Amino acid sequence: MSTTELLNSGDLELYVFGILNESETNQIAELSIKDKDIKKEIISIEHSVLALSSSFSPIISSDVYEKIKYNLGLKKRKVIKMKPKNNKSQYIGWAASVALLVGIGFQYSKLNVTKNQIKTIEVQKSKLEESVVDLELKNKETQTILGVVRDETNTVVSLGGQAAAPTAKAKIYWNKQTQVVYVDASGLPKPPEGKVYQIWSLKLQPQLTPTSIGLLSNFQANESKIFAVDKTSGAEAFGITLEPAGGSKSPTMEQLYTLGKV
Known part of the structure; x- marks a missing residue:
């Protein structure tokens, strides 16, 4: 050999x-x-x-x-x-x-692959569940908006632009029976940083008496630009002013963006 x-x-x-x-x-x-x-x-x-x-x-x-x-x-x-x-x-x-x-090494490798696949599926499932929740919330919001717009018992008040913002506009949906108020602010420009829109319920007689019924917080985050504000009764007009963050006790008339009579 x-x-x-x-x-x-x-x-x-x-x-x-x-x-x-x-x-x-x-x-x-x-x-x-x-x-x-x-x-x-x-x-x-x-x-x-x-x-x-x-x-x-x-x-x-x-x-x-x-x-x-x-x-x-x-x-x-x-x-x-x-x-x-x-x-x-x-x-x-x-x-x-x-x-x-x-053989043991091969089985261990397969086990690790299976664990990684399970982890990936769990992450995908979690993301899918979050997407479903988001869709449900958006659907609920859409249904609410449609309900407000289609509710024939609502009084619709159009607010026109004023000297501070001539092109601005908004709408108020006010149910006089339930006193519920919604604001369509899609016609308002994005507020400057550190500022917020404030909604006022106004009585004109015997003298002008403004009552704050809410702030349009998270303006950018609200895609529909439909906001629910506080209830009000006896309103004769509605106005929207631009105020410092947190709002004001009385309206800043120089920053009156929109105004409309009932």
């Missing part, structure tokens, strides 16, 4: 594991002294076996383990040479151990 054939035969692995017969063992031992390539391959196999033996147990017998360490110079005490065994069960056990490790 040539050096190349011996290197590829698998006999060197069996030699290291000590499971060749005595004749084969002696033959390879003699060749390893003469052939540097064979000796180098045996040393490489012995290093690999030691590395595997530190991770798995049992793979080789303690006698073989000690012999390999001695051959590699990792143990100085004399090792008693044991008669090689013909039983190949240890080699098969080593192969089974490696196969078991590969």
Whole structure:
């Protein structure tokens, strides 16, 4: 058998594991002294076996383990040479151990993939639930707006632009029976930072008496620009002024944006 054939035969692995017969063992031992390539391959196999033996147990017998360490110079005490065994069960056990490790690793990898898939599904489910809630809220808001606009018992008051904002406009939906008031502010410009629109219920007789019925807070966030404000009774007119954030006790007439009589 040539050096190349011996290197590829698998006999060197069996030699290291000590499971060749005595004749084969002696033959390879003699060749390893003469052939540097064979000796180098045996040393490489012995290093690999030691590395595997530190991770798995049992793979080789303690006698073989000690012999390999001695051959590699990792143990100085004399090792008693044991008669090689013909039983190949240890080699098969080593192969089974490696196969078991590969199987465990594969299953662990599949488990991690499954966990990541579950986590992704849960995130998607959470986002879908949030979208459904948003749609439900928007649908409810739309139904409320339609109800206000279509309610024939409401008195609709158109508010025209004033000197502070000639192009501004708004509408008041006022139910005189329930006193509920809604404001359509879609015709108002975006308020400057630090300012807020304030709605006033006005009595004109015997003198002008304004009563604040609410602020149009979160103006930008309200896409429909339909706002529910406080109830009122006996109103003869409605006005909207631009006030500092938090509102004012009385309307700033220089910032009167819209006004309309009932």
